[in-house]
Amino acid sequence: MSQQDKQAPMLVVRNARVVTCDGPPEAAPKDRLAIIDGGMVAIGEDGRVSYVGPEIKSLAAAAANVVDAESGAVLPGLVDPHTHLVFAGSRVDEFARRMAGEDYQTIAKEGGGIAATVRATRAASDEALYCLAARRARVMRRCGVTTLEVKSGYGLRPASEAASLRAARRIGEEGHCRVTTSFLGAHAIPPERRGDRAGYVDEVVGAQLDAVVAEGLADAIDVYIDEGAFTLAEGRRVLEAGKARGLAVRAHAGQFADLGAAELVAELGGLSADHLEELSDEGAAAMAAAGVVGVLLPGAWRTLRQAAPDVGRLRRAGVRLAVGTDLNPGTSPTTNLPLCAALAVRDAGLTLEEAVLGVTVDAAAAAGFEGVGRIAEGCWGDLAIYAHDDPRALAYGIGDVRPLKVVLGGRVVHEEPRDGVAVW
Ligand SMILES: [Zn+2]
Structure with a gap:
């Protein structure tokens, strides 16, 4: 499907280090993270991911809402x-x-x-x-x-x-x-x-x-x-x-x-x-x-x-x-x-x-939940958007690693001020 065929997204997250967690299951853990630098995630009206990959300017232009991740890590919820x-x-x-x-x-x-x-x-x-x-x-x-x-x-x-x-x-x-x-x-x-x-x-x-x-x-x-x-x-x-x-x-x-x-x-x-x-x-x-x-x-x-x-x-x-x-x-x-x-x-x-x-x-x-835990087309549009760019920081910080924004089905359901989260 070309980008022109796609419906205008409800939400686009751009300028992101997208940690898809969608690498081949048999690959080494590092490769299973399957990170896309300079990436973008689009979520459609149905609350599901309609695009993940390198940035597409026209997709961001067509979106109802755009979040600039400022090169931060974007993980699946x-x-x-x-x-x-x-x-x-x-x-x-x-x-x-x-x-x-x-x-x-x-x-x-x-x-x-x-x-x-x-x-x-x-x-x-x-x-x-x-x-x-x-x-x-x-x-x-x-x-x-x-x-x-x-x-x-x-x-x-x-x-x-x-x-x-x-x-x-x-x-x-x-x-x-x-x-x-x-x-x-x-x-x-x-x-x-x-x-x-x-x-x-x-x-x-x-x-x-x-x-x-x-x-x-x-x-x-x-x-x-x-x-x-x-x-x-x-x-x-x-x-x-x-x-x-x-x-x-x-x-x-x-x-x-x-x-x-x-x-x-x-x-x-x-x-x-x-x-x-x-x-x-x-x-x-x-x-x-x-x-x-x-x-x-x-x-x-x-x-x-x-x-x-x-x-x-x-x-x-x-x-x-x-x-x-x-x-x-x-x-x-x-x-x-x-x-x-x-x-x-x-x-x-x-x-x-x-x-x-x-x-x-x-x-x-x-x-046993399908369509969550990874960022891929067709999966639920659930994201955790961080101020840091290294996903490993999630388990490095001892308990105060919080995202800037949490997205559930394409809706931002939680937001912190940028100076309200620790950066690792
Ligand atoms: Zn128990």
């Missing part, structure tokens, strides 16, 4: 592939006690821990739950994030799991961010069901799954397979039930103990296995063979003072790696995805280029 965004209540007090040396089990026995969040989440109105989550999503967007994976898992009964996922869907519908949802009824056994594990798993694959599937509230099913959580056999039952209802598959795998969850996700053709502090060579090989993305969650390993996953093992096996915030009130209270990328570099040995890919194109693969 960032993708957070793992959040527990929807919850109510605070666990600051519990965190203070844990950091002072108190045992988590003692706190949990007194009704703290995840049970406290479940209580607060169940008690919150639908509107309150939505408002809290939407506010978090808007704060994340200031860090350049335009697509979120959002899990349930603090309702743990049919109506409350459905309410959490409804709040997540509404964030997408009201245009704060793009959202993909995962049903995580098998996050924990709720207090009132202790001593009835089998009965609770029956409910997860029965009434809970029915409730979320009936309304189309979930895109994927997730399960927490670990010591102190669900067994591999229970996890298999949950994931197979979700898959049979047409949901994509992912799992919390190997955060404390390697129970074989990574192999299970691979066997079921899942999208991602997340955490991976504990993982065998066999698990890594199975993930690579099945194209399962490994999602690193530094906020959690930092809060729990654990050793980071073995990125060398994952890299040698050929596993694609992404980074998520794991935003949750217990083990990772952060909205800052670039901070997590910076920690994944420092703690786990991700290269800077891998970190950039891990919050863009590889995070999109983990999230």
